[in-house]
Amino acid sequence: MSAGLASAIERRRIGWWLVAAALACVVGLFLFSFVGTFVLGLFVYYGARPVNRRIQRRVDSRGVAATVTLLFIVLPTLTLLGYASFVALRELTATLDSQTVTLLLNRLPGDQQSLAGVFRDFPQFVQQLGQASQFQQVLQTLAGVLGAATTGLLHLTLALALAFFLYRDGHRLQGWYRETVGGRDTAAYSYLAGVDTDLEVVYFGNVLTVLAVTLGSMVVYNGYNLLAPPPVTLPFPTLLAVLTGMATFVPLVVGKLVYVPATAYLAWRAVQADGSLLVYPAGFLVVVFLLLDVLPQSVVRPYISGQTMHEGAVLFAYILGTALFGWYGLFLGPLLLVVVVQFANVVLEDLVWGRPFSPEPTDATGLGTDPTERKADTVDGAPDGGATPSDDAAGERTGEESEN
Structure with a gap:
């Protein structure tokens, strides 16, 4: 009787694992389809996270701090960079041939042909606005430009929304991960802590310098x-x-x-x-x-921020990521570098030699942050101006409340 019950339980477990695999495939397909938006959101999140923490300590509200960070820090910065890029692109189109401009624009999201047509001969496009015979052509061009702008705004809006929810609810994600996947003394937690810290170092340090x-x-x-x-x-x-x-x-x-x-x-x-x-x-x-x-x-x-990654590795991550994936490769390349480096630091040696997994990093690479020194920094903390002991305790209470 007990053997039959165990067999039934095992079959149900296999069935749930199949459901989990199907859900993982669906989520993976979704992330693959919007990988540019996802990595752009992570870039915005890590690029302004230290500022968000300082604001949060003053207003004592994660939601208000997230809103202030996006409205008064991120959006003005993106607007300024967008305007500078627009002026630079206009200057660039005045010096390069149309084929080269189109090739460069093809690395951007949206209807690049319409954008290329406008930037390639902007003065003539303005003159056409007053000619009734070419009004239909102007409307078609404007429709293409509007479609490209809408696509770009959609990517940006979703990325900002992802950053907002990570600012506001990141401590809940940390509590769930700690309770479900691994506590502070596990390799899983140590691995994510190292990835989290290094992403902030690479994104916030390098990009803010740029x-x-x-x-x-x-x-x-x-x-x-x-x-x-x-x-x-x-x-x-x-x-x-x-x-x-x-x-x-x-x-x-x-x-x-x-x-x-x-x-x-x-x-x-x-x-x-x-x-x-x-x-x-x-x-x-x-x-x-x-x-x-x-x-x-x-x-x-x-x-x-101090640098923890090899300069040559970061160089190849930026260049090869952009060359391989396009515009979002600028953010995806460093992310992949950090994920691989921390895997080699925390997991690889124990996995190869068949030892029990330890949260202690190895000396195999000498790259990346030592996760044992940043265990409080996983999703919503940082040593400088980041999570305080009270923040950590609040995270623990959140995990206990979600468990109850």
């Missing part, structure tokens, strides 16, 4: 053009500023990829016009080197 360099470059480049005589002015200063900021992703080399060729161009223009004008490129190089290279690398980046 933001600072981009804004600083816009001020420096446009300010230089106000002071320099016409023969030695920078062409397309906003475009160069955006490129300088993006080049900061590259470890060690950083903005030199942009401002060194720009300085060489200015020196060539000075020699062609008047040798005495060489003082302007020389001054430009000194100012840019100090403000956009030395200052971000020696002061800004270390102040924001």
